[in-house]
Amino acid sequence: MSLYVEGLSKELHSDPNKMAEFQEVMRQQLESSMQAELEKLLSTAKGAEAEVSKKDFEGFRKLFQRFLQVKGPSVEWAKINRPPEDSIQPYDKIKAKGIPDNIADSLNKLVVVKLNGGLGTSMGCKGPKSLISVRNENTFLDLTVQQIEHLNKTYNADVPLVLMNSFNTDEDTKKILQKYTHHRVKIHTFNQSRYPRVNKESLLPVAKDMAMTGENADVWYPPGHGDIYASFYNSGLLEQLIAEGKEYIFVSNIDNLGATVDLYILNHLVSQPNGKRCEFIMEVTDKTRADVKGGTLIQYDGKLRLLEIAQVPKAHVDEFKSVTKFKIFNTNNLWISLSAIKRLQEQNAMDMEIIVNPKTINGGLNVIQLETAVGAAIKCFDNALGINVPRSRFLPVKTTSDLLLVMSNLYSLEAGSLNMSERREFPTTPHVKLGSSFTKVQEYVTRFESIPDMLELDHLTVSGDVTFGKQVSLKGTVIIIANHGDRIDIPAGSMLENKIVSGNLRILDH
Secondary structure, eight states, rough: HHHHHHHHHHHHHOOOHHHHHHHHHHHHHHHHHHHHHHHHHHHTTOHHHHHHHHHHHHHHHHHHHHHHHHSSSSGGGGGGOOGGGEEEHHHHHHTTOOOOOHHHHHHHHHHOOOOOOBBBGGGTOOGGGGGEEEEEEEEEEHHHHHHHHHHHHTTTTOOOEEEEEOOHHHHHHHHHHHHGTSSSOOOEEEEOOOOOEETTOOOBOOSSSSSSSSGTTTTTOOOOOGGHHHOOOTTTTTHHHTTTTTTEEEEEEETTTTOOOOHHHHHHHHTGGGGOOOOEEEEEEEEOGTTTSSSSEEEEEOOOOOEEEGSSSSGGHHHOOOOSSEEEEEEEEEEEHHHHHHHHHHTOOOOOOOEEEEEETTTTTEEEEEEEOOGGGGGSSSTTTEOOGGGGOOBBSSSSSHHHHHHHHEEEEEETTOOOOOOOSSSSOOOEEOGGGGHHHHHHHBBBBSSSSSEEEEEEEEESEEOOOTEEEEEEEEEEEOOTTTOOOTTTTEEEEEEEESSSSSOOOO
């Protein structure tokens, strides 16, 4: 048998046509095996779930088909060009146009969409990330509702909020939404698709039925935020909003506290002449050393396109990370035409690169999940544009280090929006790096009796068992390292300026 396989292998490699034929046969076999497995799974679905899952699986099947057809990197490095000057506009130029008196008319054409599919597990929290308290007991969701309600009251407008939930966040989010019943914001939700994780070896689903608990707890996944187009369309909500006279959505991650509705960008969108209507705006901002992995905009085959690090050939990764060649990155704040999404969905013309995300589940089983990113669709839309916005529009809270920044006196809170304090002399945020003792929100909270004064801080590194007393002030560069077995208590009222603190420091009440 081994001699036969070896002989077949040599024969295939010596004849490219036979190799291509063999690969095509294998691809067709994998496709039909996948189709049979999906049908088996669907046969276990009940009632309304069956209809929803059928649409989900149709999307998954198309993605899996494309995954089997893709060969090699999705970009040829030599064809990458910098975007033309006019395809990425400076924010100041957009702002210089001002805001017309009838901006309320433009607001009435807008829908705010927040990506709300993620859990708070990376910060040690159960349930949706959007329900974590970030400032004065307000959650990400509270702040979002406050921002939009303030807009609606100020301009007598009707901007609705739409949450794209996942099967992980939907139930908990819907329970919380009841508390906003008397706020001046209409809130809608729709669900991301539910796709099956695929065994890396067999390329077949791991799930044996449609259940989501017990053995099946780890076998499903929400397929990245690129799924917004199909799931929004399939939910019927897209059609409903168009019928209500809505024209654009402003999409952003719910944990980006800088992603508020910008009236200058909105005005730019709606004031374009009909023939040149811009269907897609991506907010980008200048890269710093902390953002070297962020996706960037390029010109490719005559179109503006998002280039992610996962698409970059290994030999060019360092070049991709260069702050001098690729100066900007995608904030994932996007303004998109609703009618264009409808058109592209109906023409089956939404083309996004596939992200293959490897995972390990069930005590060591290697699986892959196929995902897409919302910004990757930029190349499908007409007259797409990048706007280079101030860094303040990108304020994501991914870790407790980020949480410390937004809870501090660096920011003031007004109508749900965080603004950098005028008392800070320079506009950049300090670099904060908290160690593993601070990773979980519950632990982090117990280590600060009150949040330190950070107005004059440049850099903070904390490692080990460290606690902060009340009214501590941090300035310049501060490094605090408690070695294993040691503990450092920073006394109440301390002022640390350009200091390294190490060793053991305990202050006990008597």
